[in-house]
Amino acid sequence: MKKRFALLFSLFCMLSQGQMLQKDVTVRKVLKLMGTRFEITVVAPNEEIGYINIDLAVSEIERIEKIISSWDKDSETSLINQNAGIKPVKVSPELFGLIERAIKISDITDGAFDITYASMDNIWKFDGTMTSLPSKEDVQKSITKIGYQKIVLDPEKETVFLPEPGMRIGFGAIGKGYAADRAKELLVSKDVKGGIINASGDLTTWGTKVTGEKWLVGIANPLSKDKVFSWLPIIESSVATSGNYEKFVTLNGKKYSHIIDPRTGYPTTGISSVSIFAKQAELCDALATAVFIMGKDVGLHMINQIDGVEAVVVDSDNKIHKSSGIMFDVNP
Template sequence: MRIFLLLFFSLSCMLVKGQARKDVTVRKTMKLMGTRFEITVVAPNEDIGYINIDEAVSEIKRIEKIISSWDETSETSLINKNAGIQPVKVCPELYNLIERAIKISEITDGAFDITYASLDKVWKFDGSMDRMPAPSEIERSISKIGFQKIVLNEKDQTVFLPEQGMRIGFGAIGKGYAADKAKELLMAKQVKAGIINASGDLTTWGTKTTGEKWLVGIANPLSKDKVFSWLPVVESSVATSGNYEKYIMFNDKKYSHIIDPRTGYPTTGINSVSIFAKYAELCDAMATAVFIMGKDSGIHMVNQIDGVEAVVVDSENKIHKSSGIVFEKNQ
């Protein structure tokens, strides 16, 4: 009823004044899913804008309740608790998300893998490591990992992890999925434009109040405060993975906090990866995968997938891109 009254009041004012009121941009930042979310909507007025944002927040919290590994009552936690014991019946939404995650694992040859959560962490990025882990430690750390091990039963809608100690986690896809679902909800409610920004994983729809496209800036590797190029994000999404803050150095070599689930070793050779695609879920997963695969293999893979583009900054701060990216340099 409140929404109806606000809309009615807004329309009444337009009629009394004899002219259409201009839309406004409403923005709110908060902590959700353990990270920073910024939600922006274009609305007839601030009140309606904040109502829209609250609805998006509720949707993101609903998603978190399903996919969180920290919530002991979530379906994801139940799957992990029953590893090596029995299959767990889950809602169609989670089942389908796991199914899509496995397909991405197949495309990326395991560079993206939700069973990475089984990793026995022998690498620490808090400054406490003073030596490289032994090869035997690393091999043991990945012994439970393997997307191929996940057993799905479509008829019963169950998920089973066959080995005790196996775990799944959605850290490399969950924020993107939540952003997509929040966008989907707002679009269904006729919110004409906006951005859901989940700590750098963002998705957009519509345009600014001026009619201009939403733009995302690619940071200049030689000066993080400056933008190398602005790229339009039209009814689309972008996600970035980077090692700017979490990494360690051994023998003058930088090791990222992003671990290759196939080998147990941290990735090297890349500083950041930005992926552009229609869905933030895919961007989120592919950004991690390309970071792990490396610039050559990663960009080659992206060039084979319709509707997906990549910008990679290597460890020497050189920029590489997939075939569909055209830069407009901002000098």
């Protein structure tokens, strides 16, 4: 009996040691969500659990898309747009809160970020079909319905009203970051040790790699996306990058970015890319667009006034400019 007990105890110890020696694995999946490329990476005890956790994140992102999508005619956002100039629309606390935060960012950025940009008529084409500049009259007409100050929110009834027919809101400059944040929050609540939610360049991280090393993010060279200016560690943090190197049009020898200033109706100039670092991907996403529109000097001055937020700007001459808290030197 004693021998049998000793044998069983030895076997238990061996199994326990084996479990202790079992290493976590990195599981990664790339898929299309919200009309863009998502890459979800998690640290897990094994591949099966890793893919289960990734599926949870995907479900959360799909849930958010059904709320904020402008393409889904049954989404809360579409209902708000369909009732512009007609009546207020009751929305979920989640969407109401997102719109409130978006309006605050509009205030901070003096309207450079504005979810009512979706009201703009599509007079700029970046699909290769545009051969001449739109007229000044068309540009002015395109922005008449834009203005975040026009959005009417009723906190008690949780309703949203766009007072002018034809007004629209859209979350193209904040939605991916918000979805990445929520997917991360869900996985953290499920005790997933570490990972990255990368929503086409808007990414958020937590924990560390399997090796215990920090996650790194590269600042890309806009002239060559395969080259990196510098690698920066990001710990329990987020980053978003806006760039003009993928969508643009060249007219009369001048390059026009797909990022349009909602205040003027004209594409931005002078900047090739903006990377924003902060705790929330939602904030990074919105501020990357805002700084791109505000320009290098005004944009960086604003970033330097916001605690916990940093920026790296690459101008049209491929020179790098940084906010005061970015401590690295780059030699392109």
